[in-house]
Amino acid sequence: MHDFWALFSFGFFQKALLAALFTSISAGIAGTYIVARRIVFISGGITHASFGGIGLAFLLGFNPLVGAALFAVMAAFGIQFFSEKIHLREDSAIAIWWSLGMALGIIFVFLTPGYTPNLMSYLFGNILTVSIQELWAMLLLLLLLTAFFARYFREILYISYDEEFARASGIPVSLLNYLIMVLIALVMVMNIRAVGIILILSLMTIPQATANLFTKDFRKMMILSVVFAFVGNITGLVISYFLNIPSGATIIFTLVILFALLKVVKTVTRNIPVKL
Amino acid sequence: MMEKPLIHINHVTFSWDVEPVLEDVDLKIYDRDFIGIIGPNGGGKTTLVKIIMGLIQPLKGKVYFREDLPRLKRPIGYLPQVKTLDKQFPITVIDVVRSGSLMRHNPFSSASEEKERALELLGEMGIGHLRKRAAGELSGGQMQRVFLCRALISDPRVLILDEPGTFVDNRFEGEFFERLKALNEKMAILLVSHDVGTITSFVKTIACVNRKLHYHHSAVLTPEDLKAYNCPIQVISHGDIPHTILEKHNGHA
Known part of the structure; x- marks a missing residue:
């Protein structure tokens, strides 16, 4: 028990805790939008495409997260462009960007001279090595995301539910859709540090699935998702530290267990209404 | 009529590709109008509604709104056609x-x-x-x-309903139409329906849309009227509802 509390006095762990908090809030908000609009596959395409940017950054020697952000935003626009303007089937457009990003990433990493030691931490995440600069960037982006969703909450909700009616009402649907996708692409890139490219999608869907057990209201789902994401993040982080296993994978595993447990509890107590 | 129309659909033409869906459609909607828009499926009724709502842009012509219906915050109520959300x-x-x-x-x-x-x-x-x-x-x-x-x-100020009857059950239907009548005291209503039999009994005027639009200044249409207007309605049989409009006629635009 002494070890457990001592952990919180370590600088690296405090930083990890903050990262977990920022990640939970941004993933809770952005993820609820992704799940409600059923754009999980698009989000998967965007995250995986960002690997191309990480590879490019390794090759040319700049910050991998900057490269990832560049590729993620490009993929978000690219998918939209391919399906809207070139009339490619949307799922095919997603697959193209998904694999193109990964392929470029592999080529760039291969061409990078010498050993690329941090590559694994981008693929699988390592929240325990988050730097102060990265924390600031995460916080900044989180504030931006929160402010945007707070200001345009009703617009976002109505567009997501009935896009054509929103358009007929005079809401600038296309503009907001693009802005949200850019924000979400950036949020996903910032959260790569926590769980990695390969696992990031689960951070934006499992807490939402858990929240959805208790509420069918968009706003409440966002708030509950943040809570569940935070519980999963912290629990997974602590477990991974003491068992000395990868943090990203442990966080996701914890989230799934939490979902399964609550799903069982919910099924057993189906007749007891939960007041929120 | 000297008063200005709330909405003026001014010689609007629209097409998705080559064949026009709507051709030179002109319609004025005034305060407290209750217009039934009828016509066959695929005749352009919903397209016309979408043009009024600004969801699609006409190829030719324009939709004008009276000054008290500004572009932003436009006071039009819209009930779209049933779709799966x-x-x-x-x-x-x-x-x-x-x-x-x-x-x-x-x-x-x-x-x-x-x-x-x-x-x-x-x-x-x-x-x-x-x-x-x-x-x-x-x-x-x-x-x-x-x-x-x-x-x-x-x-x-204007209520636009696109096929509101699709899901309305029989029990609610009578009540629904009574409600529309009451609402018409306060607002103009544009009601789109392919179900001619039900709407002609309470709308004030009728517009037939089948690529072109034919406006009837009354809700009572005799076969002679229809011939005179050359109204191209292809009506599905409604059993024994005793309405002259149900007679099939061979109009063309």
């Missing part, structure tokens, strides 16, 4: 109703006032008890009433 989308019934007032002319000074009005409308439709339910849990008929509330919440 995501049944699992996390939104409550009352939020769906409130979505009708966000960008519209908004008669409310506060969110709680808006909520109150939404509840009042839901109550009038007999579904007030469903306000906190997820929208996806409601039946088609219940949802149709929710969408009507959404169209009405901003106290519109």
